Amino acid sequence: MSLPYDHGGNVFTAARMLGVSPADMTDFSASINPLGISLLVRKALIRSLDNLVHYPDSSQRELKQALAHYHNLSPENFAVANGSTELIYNLPAMLPGKKALIISPSFSEYVRALNQHHWQIQHFILTPESNFSIDTGQLELALAGGINVLYLCNPGNPNGSLHSRQTVEQVYELCLAAGVFMVLDEAFMDFCEEASSKHFVAQSENAIVLRSMTKFFGIPGLRLGYAIGDATLTEQLDAMGGPWSVNTLAQAAGSAALQDSAHNRLTLEFIRRERSDLIQKLEQFPQLRVYPSSVNYLLVEIKEGLTAGELRERLLQQRILIRDCSSFMGLTKRFFRIAIRTGQENRRLLECLRGILKQE
Numbered sequence: 001m002s003l004p005y006d007h008g009g010n011v012f013t014a015a016r017m018l019g020v021s022p023a024d025m026t027d028f029s030a031s032i033n034p035l036g037i038s039l040l041v042r043k044a045l046i047r048s049l050d051n052l053v054h055y056p057d058s059s060q061r062e063l064k065q066a067l068a069h070y071h072n073l074s075p076e077n078f079a080v081a082n083g084s085t086e087l088i089y090n091l092p093a094m095l096p097g098k099k100a101l102i103i104s105p106s107f108s109e110y111v112r113a114l115n116q117h118h119w120q121i122q123h124f125i126l127t128p129e130s131n132f133s134i135d136t137g138q139l140e141l142a143l144a145g146g147i148n149v150l151y152l153c154n155p156g157n158p159n160g161s162l163h164s165r166q167t168v169e170q171v172y173e174l175c176l177a178a179g180v181f182m183v184l185d186e187a188f189m190d191f192c193e194e195a196s197s198k199h200f201v202a203q204s205e206n207a208i209v210l211r212s213m214t215k216f217f218g219i220p221g222l223r224l225g226y227a228i229g230d231a232t233l234t235e236q237l238d239a240m241g242g243p244w245s246v247n248t249l250a251q252a253a254g255s256a257a258l259q260d261s262a263h264n265r266l267t268l269e270f271i272r273r274e275r276s277d278l279i280q281k282l283e284q285f286p287q288l289r290v291y292p293s294s295v296n297y298l299l300v301e302i303k304e305g306l307t308a309g310e311l312r313e314r315l316l317q318q319r320i321l322i323r324d325c326s327s328f329m330g331l332t333k334r335f336f337r338i339a340i341r342t343g344q345e346n347r348r349l350l351e352c353l354r355g356i357l358k359q360e
């Protein structure tokens with residue numbers, strides 16, 4: 001049974017194919033906060049329903065103020081969008097040049113968006129053997145090949161590992177020296193905020209940070225993302241989305257979510273605890289290798305036997321979705337990614353894995 005997009009989170013399609021309700025599926029393929037939306041967000045959404053008779057606030061004033069407060073930056077440093085995917089699709093038309101280098105494996109939408117604008121694309125592959133670390137000497141050589149834009153995702157997706165701020169700064173310096181613009185995707189950085197490069201990027205005309213609010217804050221169905229950058233860049237990006245790309249409910253939910261520090265702290269503690277528990281249990285399977293993670297998902301390699309595609313099929317029959325990572329540049333057909341979910345859901349996944357891997 002094959003799903004149409006090489007993405008996580010195809011829960012509606014998978015449920016339709018199995019003839020069950022989406023509520024009967026357990027989705028480990030999209031990496032979304034398992035605690036769901038906070039009570040403050042729920043209340044803000046309900047309060048905003050009456051405002052749906054008006055156009056959204058095209059200046060996104062309250063949301064940008066909440067962002068400025070959350071990040072200790074100023075509202076002009078933000079462009080907001082209908083999910084960070086909208087920014088990914090708008091950027092290629094705004095950026096100078098036609099040749100991009102993507103540090104891979106990474107999020108597949110960069111390629112799709114660049115292809116729409118006929119960019120030439122090269123990949124700089126990070127290997128599992130090096131724990132997806134960047135050889136900056138090699139990168140310097142690659143940037144010298146007429147590259148105009150570099151895409152770096154930190155923490156990495158699907159690998160979950162974090163490049164230190166020093167490393168990112170080093171990469172940025174290489175970009176500056178080579179005249180290359182840096183797109184730094186920090187979609188999952190809320191899970192390890194202290195490592196963000198937002199403060200130096202906000203001062204630069206040569207880089208932009210992309211952030212998603214759909215993962216940590218648990219609203220992929222509502223859509224909300226933003227860019228952090230110098231005011232000239234954010235103004236340009238804002239204009240590209242048109243006046244109303246961020247709807248009233250998303251603006252209200254976003255502002256409330258950023259201010260709900262109790263729920264955000266709880267999320268961090270919950271993920272840290274469940275992640276270490278899940279890693280420890282997965283490491284007991286001799287067939288599996290688990291890669292280090294700073295976020296709410298894990299990259300796992302099957303050392304022998306099943307492919308990730310076969311494992312995905314078997315788990316799908318038990319209404320569990322995982323992300324087969326064989327379509328990612330630089331990974332083999334034996335890699336899969338799973339989100340960290342609640343203790344009960346994680347235990348169910350482990351039980352199903354036990355059943356499947358025992359037969360191998």
Ligand SMILES: Cc1ncc(COP(=O)(O)O)c(C=O)c1O
Pocket residue numbers: 082083084085086107153157185187188211212213214215220223224225
């Ligand atoms: C690395 C990365 N960047 C960006 C996105 C886009 O997120 P959204 O459009 O939901 O904000 C995703 C979604 O999975 C992602 O994994």
